[in-house]
Amino acid sequence: MKSIVVIWSVISFFLAATTSEAAPTALPKGYSNWKKSERKVNTDKSSLFYGIHYIYADKKAERGYLADNKFAEGSRIVVESFSIKGSPAVDGPKNMIVLMQKDKRQTATGGWLFAGFGVDGKPSGLDPVTTCFGCHQKDAAGRDFVISTKKDFKF
Numbered sequence: 001m002k003s004i005v006v007i008w009s010v011i012s013f014f015l016a017a018t019t020s021e022a023a024p025t026a027l028p029k030g031y032s033n034w035k036k037s038e039r040k041v042n043t044d045k046s047s048l049f050y051g052i053h054y055i056y057a058d059k060k061a062e063r064g065y066l067a068d069n070k071f072a073e074g075s076r077i078v079v080e081s082f083s084i085k086g087s088p089a090v091d092g093p094k095n096m097i098v099l100m101q102k103d104k105r106q107t108a109t110g111g112w113l114f115a116g117f118g119v120d121g122k123p124s125g126l127d128p129v130t131t132c133f134g135c136h137q138k139d140a141a142g143r144d145f146v147i148s149t150k151k152d153f154k155f
């Protein structure tokens with residue numbers, strides 16, 4: 001009986017390892033302590049970011065912004081998006097969180113992993129190639145596919 005337990009825990013270990021390989025897209029813990037952008041208000045209703053949002057950059061991404069958008073492997077950038085309420089606009093409820101993580105294996109999306117999350121932090125399953133990469137490729141091909149710049153932060 002004991003050996004069955006041991007074998008099962010070995011199997012579950014590998015299952016868990018495989019799952020995290022296939023979906024390395026958990027929302028990073030503690031991103032709200034990262035470098036935070038200015039409050040950004042977007043009133044263009046056709047934009048994915050219609051609403052109010054804040055960008056968070058980890059240490060590596062901070063250095064990437066300071067180097068005029070040249071990001072090292074592993075850099076992570078998170079955007080928290082809120083709906084607009086009233087006029088003048090105040091932050092409504094949070095409605096979306098997105099992540100870009102520099103990962104050279106993601107050759108179809110410019111060497112970045114793109115992932116979207118619901119407000120509960122669970123992956124929303126949006127397809128990175130068809131849902132995300134288009135705008136970033138169009139707007140920021142010369143800036144490592146990162147549309148925001150150091151001007152969006154107070155350094």
Ligand code: HEC
Binds near residue numbers: 134135
């Ligand atoms: C409609 C065009 C569009 C689509 C589609 C889009 N983005 Fe963006 N994204 C933008 C724009 C514009 C910004 C810059 C916002 C700013 O400067 O405040 C941005 C910024 C970001 C940022 C912050 C870093 C940067 O590039 O400035 C992340 C992270 C991000 N998007 C992830 C995603 C993910 C993940 C998806 C797919 C779920 C996605 N985006 C789809 C237009 C888009």
